[in-house]
Amino acid sequence: MKNDFVLLINDFIIFFYAKVVNVFLQFNNSPESEQTSNQNMSSQLKPGTSNACNITALSLACEVNDVLRDISPRWKMQILHKVASGTKQFSTLKHAFPSLSDQILGKRLSELVNDKLVDKIILKEKAPKSIHYMITDKGLELLKIIDDLHKWGLKYFSA
Structure with missing residues (x-):
């Protein structure tokens, strides 16, 4: 029962995180944002890739994303x-x-x-x-x- 609970929690966090990414990708997909997110990365992201868009959207969304990233x-x-x-x-x-x-x-x-x-x-x-x-x-x-x-x-x- 507890293992099911824990697996469900993990699945829900991943589901919620993906929903947040999709919502913010729809509203924020500008080249200026990609440059900002690249400055915070240890390695350069290729502009226009889905990973760059996702990181950009998440970094601009809100601080909740930082918490989700840390616990997920x-x-x-x-x-x-x-x-x-x-x-x-x-x-x-x-x-x-x-x-x-x-x-x-x-x-x-x-x-x-x-x-x-x-x-x-x-x-x-x-x-x-x-x-x-x-x-x-x-x-x-x-x-x-x-x-x-x-x-x-x-x-x-x-x-």
């Missing part, structure tokens, strides 16, 4: 949801998501720690040292919002 990478909310069910070790999370590579799991955990959604706790009293992840108040608050978003999506977008 694949597996991020699923990992946060799993950590919320109790303190977890890397191996426990890996077991919960067997198709997830160690590299991506490590990357997403680092992002969650950097975003202060999860605390990384190093226990040195055991040999070898033991690393645990525990959700923060900020992470719990985000999960409440995601849960409300999920309920809203079920109400208005369920078939």
Whole structure:
């Protein structure tokens, strides 16, 4: 049940993000915007490509897009949801998501720690040292919002 909930949340975030992109592509498709978005990128975008248009539209839309970009990478909310069910070790999370590579799991955990959604706790009293992840108040608050978003999506977008 919880895995279905987490997958539904991820699908809804991706759906909502795509809807936002499509709406703003219709209203803002100017060459000046592409140049502005290129200045914020580490590598140059080819003008006129759909990726350049998407990034331009999102950057001009509103700050909500920044939040969606930060929380929408694949597996991020699923990992946060799993950590919320109790303190977890890397191996426990890996077991919960067997198709997830160690590299991506490590990357997403680092992002969650950097975003202060999860605390990384190093226990040195055991040999070898033991690393645990525990959700923060900020992470719990985000999960409440995601849960409300999920309920809203079920109400208005369920078939």
